[in-house]
Amino acid sequence: MVDLIDETADYVLELSSPQRLNILFKLLGKNLTPSTCAKEVDATRQEVHRNFTRLEKNGLIKKTMDGTYALTTFGKSICTQVPSLVFLMQNRKYFENHDFGDIPNKFNMRCGQLAISNRVKGVSKVLEQWKNIYKNSEDYIYEVIPEVPLDIIEPLVKQVKNGVKFHYIFSESTVVPKGRKALLKKLGFDKLIEKGLVERRMVAKIQTTLVLNEKEACVMFPGNEGEPDITEMFYSDDPLFHEWCLDYFRYCWYGSDIFKESKLKE
Structure with a gap:
């Protein structure tokens, strides 16, 4: 040895x-x-x-x-x-305060696919990029999110009404803003579910936040205590970055359970 x-x-x-x-x-x-x-x-x-x-x-x-x-x-x-080392070295300061949370080792070992990306800092810039992913979608929007900012709901529903499929995963403790239910009702979200444009799943806990469409993606890792952090994101339209995010979404989707709205509290 x-x-x-x-x-x-x-x-x-x-x-x-x-x-x-x-x-x-x-x-x-x-x-x-x-x-x-x-x-x-x-x-x-x-x-x-x-x-x-x-x-x-x-x-x-x-x-x-x-x-x-x-x-x-x-x-x-x-x-x-080598790209895994490059990604970790480029973001060494970031990973002093963040980790990969409960992401399986098989995805950690592929973190080099995230090397070609931009780090977006600050809640306002993160939300702006988040909404741009919605705006640029033509086929689908996939999400794994532990928190729902109120001002992303309307841009999202607009795209779904244009025929974009929306699949998302909430945790049982996902933070939803006051007024969410009323806004979704006003926007006709239930009808979009009935049409099959929206599919929902649920897991016990979410640490890593993921948002992607068919050509770009972003990922937000948790802090060292395991709590979600949406104040910084890694964003890219690089094919390898997108592949990592899509594979991780599928892993989460197939490991999730039936969505239960009753578990969410505003």
Whole structure:
């Protein structure tokens, strides 16, 4: 076990060079020669050639029949792990006060898919982006939410009336504002449920907030005490980010129970 840890530490050292990491990600897109790669990473041919040699020696890249270099299977696999480190390092301060809550480890291990995202701070900016996700929807809106801000209800119902399908999950303790029931009745929400445009589910507790449409998504992780926090969000229209959010929504949906309005209190 000690030998394995030492070997792993050696590989981490190989990845500690920004240029070597850059080379790996350039090769993820296409095969390159050291000379061509030097132009793409804005470095000297000698320097890049030296790093190619190190990467080849450590089994991360290989020379092909046409003289170009490609990633090995091992090299490709390493590239899939690096984004997780990038995401966590980029947001190290954030995760001093937040965690992944009750999200299963299989999603934590895929957090690199969240790397290409913008961090939106402040309740007003968060709600603005939240409503933009509604506005931009054409197919569906999916949500896992522990709190319902009153001013998001009308923009949401407007989209559902335009034919957008709305699936959402509440917790038994979801915070709903006073006047919600009256507003939903006024907007004809029950008729939208009858038409099948709205489907609802419920779980015992929600820590992580999720809002997405067919092409963009946002996620809000809980504070260290496990309480939901909608004052900051990670937002993106990147396909990998969206895939993570969609997969997590499906996981929550299939693990949820029948919706019971009687459990909610205004």
